Amino acid sequence: MPDLEQAAGENRVQSSTGGRYFLRFTRAQRGLHAVLFTTFLVLAATGLPLRFSSTPWAIRLAQEVGGFGAIIFFHKLCAFVLTAAFLIHFKNVMMRGLVHHEKGIFWGPTSMVANWKDVKDLFGHFRWFVGLGPRPQFERYAYWEKFDYWAVFWGMVVIGASGYAMWFAPFFARFLPGWALNAVLVVHGEEGLLAILFIFSIHFVNTHLRPDSFPMDMVIFTGVESEEEFKTKRQQEYERLSMEGKLESRIAAAPELWLIKFSRIAGFTAIAIGLVLLVLTLSAIFL
Amino acid sequence: MEKEDGRMAKAATQDVFSIAKFIRTAAHLVSIIFPGDFTEASSVLTAGAGPLIRVRTIIRSGIVSACLAVLALAVAPDALRAETDCLACHADKSMQDSSGHSIAVDRKTFKASIHGSLKCNDCHADIKAYPHPEHLAPVQCKSCHDGQESELEGSVHATAAQHPCTSCHGDAHSIFPKVDPRSAVYTLNIPGTCGKCHGNDATSKKNGLPDVYLPYADSIHGMALAKGGLLVAANCTSCHGSHHILRRKDRQSPIFRTNIPQTCGSCHAGIADQYKAGVHGKALAAGKSGAPVCTDCHTAHAILQPTEAAFRMRSTPLCGSCHKAQFTTYRDTFHSQLGALGGYVETARCWDCHGAHEILPASDPKSPIASANLVKTCSKCHAGANQKFVQYQPHADARIFKLNPGLYLVRLFMNLLLISVLTFFAIHTILWLIRARYDQIKKKSAQGGKDA
Structure with a gap:
């Protein structure tokens, strides 16, 4: 996975119309997000009917796709794909950090690892919410973005492990106590529910539906954002790059029209499915 | 059998129509075999007496008729059945009584039927002569x-x-x-x-x-x-x-x-x-x-093959209608989640573990859920099940600490995690939304633009 400066350089074309565009996500990162949200939607759509198996919509949905047999097939298929994606990502991060000694992977302004600034940003953000202070200036990854990342990271480990423990229960029973087989379903179900509720409400709003990005932040699909967006959303990174003289290296081509259109369709489809699942989940919990 | 024979004999002696009918039939036969002389005799017998008949002819036809009658009685007792007379009228398929019910009798079917050897008035016992009364007493089947x-x-x-x-x-x-x-x-x-x-x-x-x-x-x-x-x-x-x-x-x-x-x-x-x-x-x-x-x-009438999907699907709530607590805890498990959705009928229902007919308590060593038999029972579906695997509790109640402390704590932790994360970010995001929207409106009005 090349770093952003490198990746941007590969297809650097000065935009003829409008302002400059800057690369935020590499192709591999966008691909990872696409795999992640596609499999997550299927996992949620096939997991929820199991979690709320006595609700009419769950039974109906199961019947439409061919009953539990079909549901568990798609659930396991996506689980496998997501596991593979997770392992590839994990290997890449480890290679970049430990083998190639790339700077900024495990620490620093561009790292996903939380630091003291994130704590200050969190409190600063809250102060700004209630009008007690200025808006914090963020680096490449803001604290809620890091939380999203680590929530998904932890979630995949927990849900994945408990899922595989159920999938291969007799094997896992060789080293797990008996009650753990009961517990893995509770863990899998609750953590899955948390992930679904979090992604389909908090992540959707924080990242896509909030006024700054409404109705959808396209950067995860196109990989690039406008200079104005870059400056307002991640002022500190913009300024740091300017000072270091590296800003130019991040300039990328404006997204092509087909990619914008395709991203809109894919993104809105995902958000729509997510919101439907959220409504179904909330109705199953509270009705 | 003895009784039936007696009844038939009695019926035969009562039979007044059959003899007259037989003589008439015999006369027809004679007139066919010996045409000419007996033509009048036949007409006499058919129409009654008349003054123009020659005595000799009468005697001759009488002798022949009598002989034929004896012969017929000896060789063809069936020909004497009363229904031959009754059916002269009742064979008419359109025949109805005064209230419109069909009173037709199909000769062929009746002869083949179990009662074909009986005579009409064996059952319609109040018919003694022709013409018979219009209204007859109901037939008493119990007489036989x-x-x-x-x-x-x-x-x-x-x-x-x-x-x-x-x-x-x-x-x-x-x-x-x-x-x-x-x-x-x-x-x-x-x-x-x-x-x-x-x-x-x-x-x-x-x-x-x-x-x-x-x-x-x-x-x-x-x-x-x-x-x-x-x-x-x-x-x-x-x-x-x-x-x-x-x-x-x-x-x-x-x-x-x-x-x-x-x-x-x-x-x-x-x-x-x-x-x-x-x-x-x-x-x-x-x-x-x-x-x-x-x-x-x-069920009594709608009995299904128990291995059929339809029966397996509805069987668990059936046991659950009495075993309510066990049904609730079963529904918490993966077995139930699987089972409720259909299309996967193999998932464990009550009797897959407990047996269907010879249900025994776990304390009984013969029971499939006796601890010594659990590996075998679980192995029916879970190949490779071992002693640890069967410690799984198919009816675990994660809500009660005393019963399952580990499970209870895991559930508590997961619930607290879920509630705290969602609550924190709900507050965070709602505040953010309000603030961002406020800024947006302020910025737009400062630029002199329309309120968004």
Whole structure:
């Protein structure tokens, strides 16, 4: 996975119309997000009917796709794909950090690892919410973005492990106590529910539906954002790059029209499915 | 047999029509064999006496007729049957009585029927001569079938407005032995016969009878009978009896609650033995009439093949209707989540682990859920199940700390995590939304733009 400066350089074309565009996500990162949200939607759509198996919509949905047999097939298929994606990502991060000694992977302004600034940003953000202070200036990854990342990271480990423990229960029973087989379903179900509720409400709003990005932040699909967006959303990174003289290296081509259109369709489809699942989940919990 | 012979002899002596009819037939025959001389004789015998007849001819035809009569009596007793005379009128298919009911009798069918050897007035006993009275007394089947008639008394059909015998056996002139496929009470025809009244039609609605025909027809018994032509498949009479049918509330009835295992056991002997050895059978034997009997799980008429998806799908709530606490904890498990969605009927239902008929408590070493047998029981589905695997609790209640401390704590932790994360970010995001929207509006109005 090349770093952003490198990746941007590969297809650097000065935009003829409008302002400059800057690369935020590499192709591999966008691909990872696409795999992640596609499999997550299927996992949620096939997991929820199991979690709320006595609700009419769950039974109906199961019947439409061919009953539990079909549901568990798609659930396991996506689980496998997501596991593979997770392992590839994990290997890449480890290679970049430990083998190639790339700077900024495990620490620093561009790292996903939380630091003291994130704590200050969190409190600063809250102060700004209630009008007690200025808006914090963020680096490449803001604290809620890091939380999203680590929530998904932890979630995949927990849900994945408990899922595989159920999938291969007799094997896992060789080293797990008996009650753990009961517990893995509770863990899998609750953590899955948390992930679904979090992604389909908090992540959707924080990242896509909030006024700054409404109705959808396209950067995860196109990989690039406008200079104005870059400056307002991640002022500190913009300024740091300017000072270091590296800003130019991040300039990328404006997204092509087909990619914008395709991203809109894919993104809105995902958000729509997510919101439907959220409504179904909330109705199953509270009705 | 002796009785029947006697009755036939008696009927023969009463037979006044047959002799006159025979003589007339004989005269016809004579006139055909010896044309000319006997022409008048034949007409005399047909039309009565007349003054122009020659005495010699009369004597000759009389002798011939008498001889033929004797001969006919000796070689063809059938020719003397009374119905020949009755059918001179009643063979007319359009014949009706004053109230419009058909009183036609099909000669061929009647002759072939079980009553074909009887004479009409064996049953229509109040007919002594022709012409007979317009209104006849109802036929009393019990004059011969008194055993069946007395069984019928006290049964649910005893007070039926329709003639109880013919409503099931069909028209008395076309009754066949019950082993004859033409019989209305031939094994394969019984459901259809009972269904005439106990189906979903006007008769059943008028009398408030349940529609049992269709559920039966779709059941494993009905299918075996109708599709497989299986004579041993249970039909209506197998469980209800035939003549002495009693209400299910009647202690004598084979379908009285506590009699049901025995009734079903008359075919399913092996299952009945298992049932008796199990907790349900023992409870019933101990006088607990609430204990489930065969029909509580299998239903009475709509009995399905138990391995069929439809039955497996609805079976768990069935056990759960009594075992409520166990049903609740079962529904928390993956087994239930799987099972509820359909299309995956293999998932463990109650009896996959507990057994179906010989259900035994876990304390019984023979029980499939006795700790020594768990590996074997779980291995039916989970290949490679070991001692640790079977420590899994299929009815674990994660809500009670005492029962499952580990599970309780895991659930508590997961719930706290879920609630705290969502609550924190809900507050965070709502505040953010409000603030961002406020800034947006302020910025737009400062730019002199329209309020967004």
